[in-house]
Amino acid sequence: MSIDLEQFKEIFFEESFEGLDAMETCLLQMEGGNDDLEIVNTVFRAAHSIKGGSATFSFTAVASFTHVMEGLLDDMREGNRAADQEVVNILLQSVDLLRELLTTIREGGDVDESEVSDLKEALQVLRGGEGAQAVPEKEVEAASEKRDIEEWEISFSPDEDLLQTGNDPALLFRELAMLGELSLTYDASRLPDFEAMDAELAYLQWKMTLKGCSDKAAIEEIFEWVEDECDLEITAVQPDRRAEDRREGDRRLTSRRTGSRREKDPQKSKAAAASSSIRVGTDRIDTLIDLVGELVITQSMLSQLGEDFSMDKLENLKTGLGQLSRNSRQLQESVMSVRMQPISFAFNRFPRMVHDLSQKLGKIVRLETTGEDTEMDKTVMEKINDPLVHLVRNSMDHGLETPEERRAAGKPEEGVVHLSASHQGGNIVVEITDDGRGLNRDKILSKAIERGLVQEEDDIPDQQIYNLVFLAGFSTADSLSDVSGRGVGMDVVRRNIESLGGSVVVRSTPGKGSIFTITLPLTLAILDGQLINIKGQTMVLPLGSIIESLIVDKTQLNAMAGESEVYSLRDEYIPIIRLSEVFDLSDQQDDLRTALLVVVESGQDKVCFVVDDLLAQQQVVIKSMESNFCKVGGVSGATILGDGNVSLIIDVNDTIRLAKELGMEHLQAQQEQGNAKYKQARKMLEVTG
Amino acid sequence: MSEAVAEAEPEVKDDLAEARNQYLTFMLADEEYGVDILRVQEIKCWEEVTDIPNTPDFIKGVMNLRGAIVPIIDLRLRFSMESVEYDTQKTVVIVLKVLSEKGERTIGVVADAVSDVCNVSPEELRVAPDFGGAINIEFIRGLASVNDKMVILLNIDHLINQGVLQHVQAEATV
Numbered sequence: 001m002s003i004d005l006e007q008f009k010e011i012f013f014e015e016s017f018e019g020l021d022a023m024e025t026c027l028l029q030m031e032g033g034n035d036d037l038e039i040v041n042t043v044f045r046a047a048h049s050i051k052g053g054s055a056t057f058s059f060t061a062v063a064s065f066t067h068v069m070e071g072l073l074d075d076m077r078e079g080n081r082a083a084d085q086e087v088v089n090i091l092l093q094s095v096d097l098l099r100e101l102l103t104t105i106r107e108g109g110d111v112d113e114s115e116v117s118d119l120k121e122a123l124q125v126l127r128g129g130e131g132a133q134a135v136p137e138k139e140v141e142a143a144s145e146k147r148d149i150e151e152w153e154i155s156f157s158p159d160e161d162l163l164q165t166g167n168d169p170a171l172l173f174r175e176l177a178m179l180g181e182l183s184l185t186y187d188a189s190r191l192p193d194f195e196a197m198d199a200e201l202a203y204l205q206w207k208m209t210l211k212g213c214s215d216k217a218a219i220e221e222i223f224e225w226v227e228d229e230c231d232l233e234i235t236a237v238q239p240d241r242r243a244e245d246r247r248e249g250d251r252r253l254t255s256r257r258t259g260s261r262r263e264k265d266p267q268k269s270k271a272a273a274a275s276s277s278i279r280v281g282t283d284r285i286d287t288l289i290d291l292v293g294e295l296v297i298t299q300s301m302l303s304q305l306g307e308d309f310s311m312d313k314l315e316n317l318k319t320g321l322g323q324l325s326r327n328s329r330q331l332q333e334s335v336m337s338v339r340m341q342p343i344s345f346a347f348n349r350f351p352r353m354v355h356d357l358s359q360k361l362g363k364i365v366r367l368e369t370t371g372e373d374t375e376m377d378k379t380v381m382e383k384i385n386d387p388l389v390h391l392v393r394n395s396m397d398h399g400l401e402t403p404e405e406r407r408a409a410g411k412p413e414e415g416v417v418h419l420s421a422s423h424q425g426g427n428i429v430v431e432i433t434d435d436g437r438g439l440n441r442d443k444i445l446s447k448a449i450e451r452g453l454v455q456e457e458d459d460i461p462d463q464q465i466y467n468l469v470f471l472a473g474f475s476t477a478d479s480l481s482d483v484s485g486r487g488v489g490m491d492v493v494r495r496n497i498e499s500l501g502g503s504v505v506v507r508s509t510p511g512k513g514s515i516f517t518i519t520l521p522l523t524l525a526i527l528d529g530q531l532i533n534i535k536g537q538t539m540v541l542p543l544g545s546i547i548e549s550l551i552v553d554k555t556q557l558n559a560m561a562g563e564s565e566v567y568s569l570r571d572e573y574i575p576i577i578r579l580s581e582v583f584d585l586s587d588q589q590d591d592l593r594t595a596l597l598v599v600v601e602s603g604q605d606k607v608c609f610v611v612d613d614l615l616a617q618q619q620v621v622i623k624s625m626e627s628n629f630c631k632v633g634g635v636s637g638a639t640i641l642g643d644g645n646v647s648l649i650i651d652v653n654d655t656i657r658l659a660k661e662l663g664m665e666h667l668q669a670q671q672e673q674g675n676a677k678y679k680q681a682r683k684m685l686e687v688t689g
Numbered sequence: 690m691s692e693a694v695a696e697a698e699p700e701v702k703d704d705l706a707e708a709r710n711q712y713l714t715f716m717l718a719d720e721e722y723g724v725d726i727l728r729v730q731e732i733k734c735w736e737e738v739t740d741i742p743n744t745p746d747f748i749k750g751v752m753n754l755r756g757a758i759v760p761i762i763d764l765r766l767r768f769s770m771e772s773v774e775y776d777t778q779k780t781v782v783i784v785l786k787v788l789s790e791k792g793e794r795t796i797g798v799v800a801d802a803v804s805d806v807c808n809v810s811p812e813e814l815r816v817a818p819d820f821g822g823a824i825n826i827e828f829i830r831g832l833a834s835v836n837d838k839m840v841i842l843l844n845i846d847h848l849i850n851q852g853v854l855q856h857v858q859a860e861a862t863v
Contacts, residue, residue, distance in 0.1 A: 537739070537740060582742070583742030583743065584742050584743055585740070585742065623756075623757075623758045624758075625741075625751070625758060627757075627758070627794070628757065628758060628759055628760055628794045628795050628796060629741075629751070629758070629760040629794075629796075629854070629857075630854050630857055630858055631858075632741055632742070632743070632744065633742075633743055634742060634743070635741070635742070638739075638751060638758045640753045640756065640758075644753050645737070645739060645753065646738070646739040646750075646751045646752060646753045646758055647739060648739065648741070648742075648751075658743075
């Protein structure tokens with residue numbers, strides 16, 4: 001009736017990693033001089049639960065290590081030790097080691113014992129060498145004799161460093177004693193002189209006789225954790241001839257096996273590691289359950305109504321349907337919110353990274369974060385992690401100067417890297433800001449010319465030059481470091497972000513620093529859409545990109561160069577794009593006087609789409625066109641409307657691109673021309689006014 | 690019990706082997722075409738589809754097939770035949786499974802009518818002469834005679850992947 005522990009392992013790993021994250025955060029706070037007892041307690045609790053869990057799953061290396069760590073933390077809790085730099089550093093190292101150990105175990109790999117014992121030793125030294133446990137030297141005498149059950153002879157000579165892996169012979173003996181009657185003699189022949197003795201080494205050897213015991217496997221199991229660190233011999237003794245046959249015991253097991261236990265693990269644990277899970281607050285689950293409850297009530301009400309329906313109950317039916325749609329919308333929202341997690345999950349790893357990296361680079365860096373509560377889709381967050389890490393590393397390595405340079409530039413020695421997240425319309429905007437030296441315009445430009453990316457005589461605005469760093473194979477660092485500078489990063493960053501439907505741009509001011517701005521869609525699966533009608537076809541426009549919709553005011557229409565038009569709205573001239581033309585829906589020209597204009601924005605572009613009618617606003621589920629077909633220009637996907645018909649979702653950015661390609665290259669020029677004209681008119685007015 | 694299993698197995702295999710040589714035939718104008726029956730998912734009546742902008746005219750649009758977005762292709766137009774008015778009563782859409790390196794796709798092809806299911810063993814297949822028409826020879830698996838009529842058996846994977854999707858993509862990039 002053994003309980004299958006496998007199913008809990010994954011939970012243990014996840015909780016442990018969370019615990020380690022919490023420990024890290026707290027340790028970094030301690031380093032900042034915060035010696036609040038509660039923080040020490042949090043670290044202690046996390047270590048304690050990892051210890052408990054790992055012991056349950058027989059991850060001895062982890063359990064014994066956390067045990068030592070716990071000892072140190074306990075001292076701190078008791079107030080016997082201050083949280084100085086040395087302690088915090090070694091604890092941070094321990095957290096790293098544990099994370100490594102757990103990852104190795106999860107993937108079924110081999111644990112590097114030497115590294116564990118090194119750090120463990122360091123921890124013990126820090127505690128003042130109290131780590132070595134007293135070796136029990138007294139004989140454990142088993143009491144009365146039992147009848148003719150099998151008897152075992154065990155000879156156990158541990159390696160000297162047995163104690164350092166957190167194993168204690170006394171505990172082994174106690175477990176053995178539970179199996180049967182144990183009599184035990186020790187052999188102190190290896191014990192050196194008192195002066196030469198190291199308190200942390202095991203010198204004793206034992207010979208044991210275990211009576212009344214069951215099977216050999218049970219005994220082997222007890223020694224399982226130490227079998228790599230000792231010479232072990234387990235010999236069976238038949239009761240009637242034990243005196244004479246002691247030596248030729250029928251079954252003999254010499255144990256000096258290496259890692260036989262580990263080898264069978266990999267396949268099992270690898271499969272487990274592949275599955276991903278998500279932690280959801282119970283309040284969200286409760287909301288879901290409530291909503292489902294309401295849905296069931298509505299459903300039963302409607303089915304009751306349907307059983308004996310007559311026209312006079314029409315009003316009830318309408319109310320019921322209204323309720324149903326409200327329920328399902330709420331349900332949909334809550335289900336989506338289950339996937340949402342605050343971005344602090346991604347941000348929390350940065351304090352540590354900044355801490356380590358600043359020491360490595362010899363820079364003083366302060367990390368600030370804002371908007372950690374901003375929620376985003378789990379998938380998006382997982383994919384955004386690497387680009388973020390890369391950008392922060394870049395900012396620290398290339399962006400920020402050394403303290404001396406900063407002082408010379410009249411800036412405070414401490415550099416600041418700021419991470420911020422916020423919602424802007426239908427997007428999430430993550431910004432990485434540093435107050436370093438900024439990007440080197442000339443260096444980027446000369447590099448770009450060298451690589452033939454731009455022509456020397458091209459006149460490129462500064463901000464566009466900065467964005468060249470996102471092109472492949474672009475690094476301006478003079479020397480490569482292991483931090484960054486290989487020039488493979490930035491284009492990967494951009495690719496990753498673009499694969500999520502987002503974009504990244506950089507702004508920079510020489511001497512003042514640079515800002516990397518990442519814009520991401522809120523969620524990948526559902527979109528708030530505005531249904532529009534173009535020549536009889538219904539299409540979906542993402543609501544987030546719409547600024548406003550308006551009826552054409554003839555006087556504001558300006559035809560430029562005959563064909564293409566701009567619309568003057570307040571202070572701007574906005575180019576008009578006829579969707580029917582872009583999507584080739586009709587040969588007939590729209591009559592702009594009866595059409596509606598929808599002003600949309602995408603990145604830097606602002607344009608007017610000409611539509612025939614605005615229909616409902618609703619949330620639509622995005623379905624990929626590529627799964628059965630291929631990428632379609634100007635369209636980001638399709639959705640199925642309430643009537644079962646398919647409707648295409650307009651990709652604003654791509655549509656603008658298409659429109660430009662469609663012989664509208666003059667668009668920009670005209671806009672500028674228009675603006676110039678407007679400004680000229682304004683000037684004239686000012687002069688006359 | 691074990692005997693029963695042993696007996697049943699060859700039968701299943703026979704069925705499969707037989708199905709492998711079975712083709713669903715359909716009409717386009719007066720010509721009869723055939724596709725591997727194992728690829729046919731369903732046959733349904735023509736219904737209105739949603740146009741996809743900027744695609745060749747043989748892409749009729751996309752259809753909602755129980756929540757999946759399925760493109761519909763008019764083979765008459767693809768093979769440069771004369772197009773006909775669709776009739777919701779007669780015109781059918783054959784929903785097919787198409788394999789490619791990227792995985793499985795579901796697409797629909799429009800046909801005038803579904804005619805029959807016929808058996809054609811590999812030996813009966815005749816190589817189609819390369820007459821350089823609208824149908825590239827590569828898209829044809831072979832010709833066969835069924836009831837004294839010629840049936841053109843299509844290599845549907847090749848036809849859709851190379852003959853349709855690549856065509857669309859090439860057009861989109863121009």
